Amino acid sequence: MSDASFDDGREAPLNLGALSAEDLQVVASLAQDAVFPVTEISWRPTEHRFALLLNRxxxxxxxxxxxxxxxxxxxxxxxVVDHVLSVASQGLDRRDSDLILSLLSLTFEPGTDGDGHIVLTLAGDGVIRLAVEAIEITLRDVTRPYQAPSGRAPQHDET
Known part of the structure; x- marks a missing residue:
């Protein structure tokens, strides 16, 4: 009998939160290369909440x-991003219900007092910019994992 290894651990869905720029880097690394239809973008101004349903x-x-x-x-x-004051986007047509987007990066541009902008950079020069009072983000898996349709891991050019 041998000692248990990390690989023997129980698989569990992710349920992470980010309350700082450092936390956001962890969430961003796990959300990188997620794909989602433009129809899965939700902005609820009265709740100050922005959400995406991603295929991560x-x-x-x-x-x-x-x-x-x-x-x-x-x-x-x-x-889910909370404390959102406004949402702006460029390079994507929300009316094109067949549009599939790919998330390249998720970053924070600090303001003056904990506020700032969370920037979602998308493939093809698309950008979603969220003005936030503070960083409060959650990333939660909501289905069981499935085989990646491409059968490959996303590739990134090293520059």
């Missing part, structure tokens, strides 16, 4: 999948 690549499982020779996975996740 499971970066946290990539090494295990490679090591065990099993397919890469995606999972549907909800990304």
């Amino acid at each position: 690549f499971r970066w946290e499982d990539k090494d295990s999948a490679e090591k065990r020779g099993r397919p890469y996975e995606r999972v549907q996740s909800v990304l």
Whole structure:
């Protein structure tokens, strides 16, 4: 009998929160390369809440999948940003219900007193910019993982 390893741990859905720029970097790394239809963007001004239903690549499982020779996975996740004062976007047509977007990065541009902008950079020069009173973001998996349709991990050019 051998000691348990990290790979033997129980799989559990992600449920993460971010309350600082440092926390946001963790959420951003897990949400990178998520894809979602433009129809899954929700902005509720009276609740000061912005949300996306993402098909997230499971970066946290990539090494295990490679090591065990099993397919890469995606999972549907909800990304919620609270304390949102306004939303602006460019480079995407919300009226095109067939439009699929890909999230490249999620960053914070600080303001003067904890406020600032959360910027979602999308493939194809699209950007969504959220003016926020403070950083409060959650990323929560809402389905079981499924095999990534492409069968590949997302690739990034090293520059």
